[in-house]
Amino acid sequence: MNSRLRIAALFGMISVILGALGSHALKERLSADALYSFEVGVRYQMIHALLLLAIEGIAQFSEQSKNIISRFVLIGVIAFSGSIYVLSTREITGLEVSFLGPITPIGGLFLIAAWGYLLFKSFTYLPR
Numbered sequence: 088m089n090s091r092l093r094i095a096a097l098f099g100m101i102s103v104i105l106g107a108l109g110s111h112a113l114k115e116r117l118s119a120d121a122l123y124s125f126e127v128g129v130r131y132q133m134i135h136a137l138l139l140l141a142i143e144g145i146a147q148f149s150e151q152s153k154n155i156i157s158r159f160v161l162i163g164v165i166a167f168s169g170s171i172y173v174l175s176t177r178e179i180t181g182l183e184v185s186f187l188g189p190i191t192p193i194g195g196l197f198l199i200a201a202w203g204y205l206l207f208k209s210f211t212y213l214p215r
Contacts, residue, residue, distance in 0.1 A: 090157075091139050091142070091143055091153065091157050092139075092140070092143060094136075094139055094157065094160075094161060095136045095137075095139035095140045095143075096136075098132055098133070098135065098136035098139070098164060099133060099136035099137070101132065102129050102130075102132040102133040102136060102168075103133075105125075105128075105129050105132075105172065106126070106129045106133075109122060109125045109126055109129060113125060113176070113179070116178070116179050117175065117176065117178055117179065118178065121175040121176070121178055122175070124171055124174070124175040125171065125172060125175040125176065127171060128167070128168035128169075128171035128172050128175070129168070131164070131167060131168055131198070132164050132168040135160045135163065135164050135198060135201070138156075138160060138201065138202075138205075139156075139157060139160055142156050142157070142205065145212075147212040148208060148212050149212070152204070152208045152212070155204055156201050156204055156205055156208075159197050159198070159200045159201035159204060160197075160198065160201045162194070162197045163194045163195070163196075163197030163198035163200070163201060164194070164198070165194070166190050166191070166193055166194025166197060167191055167194025167195050167197070167198060168194070169190075169194070170187040170188075170190040170191045170194060171191055173187055174187055174188065174191070
């Protein structure tokens with residue numbers, strides 16, 4: 088439980104920091120498309136931080152189910168949002184990171200898997 092709470096807090100904190108960075112420091116330095124992509128990464132990271140907090144409150148879910156969802160979210164956020172952050176700031180960094188392009192949808196698949204597993208387990212554990 089503590090690790091999920093810590094990850095949720097860390098993801099939430101980082102998304103607020105990066106959101107502020109995007110709206111202030113990066114606003115003038117990135118193209119509109121790059122800034123929009125950066126903001127998508129921030130939004131998805133925050134949504135999934137909240138998902139981690141929400142599953143903590145579902146008493147009917149086993150620790151194993153919560154851990155599976157958490158792992159999907161952890162991998163998904165790092166791959167999805169992380170790759171978006173790096174790709175969208177390459178105008179500033181000058182890094183050639185186009186190889187990260189395929190990582191973004193893989194991260195998205197992990198996030199979808201987290202929600203899918205949550206849906207599946209909702210039929211198993213929660214009253215109908």
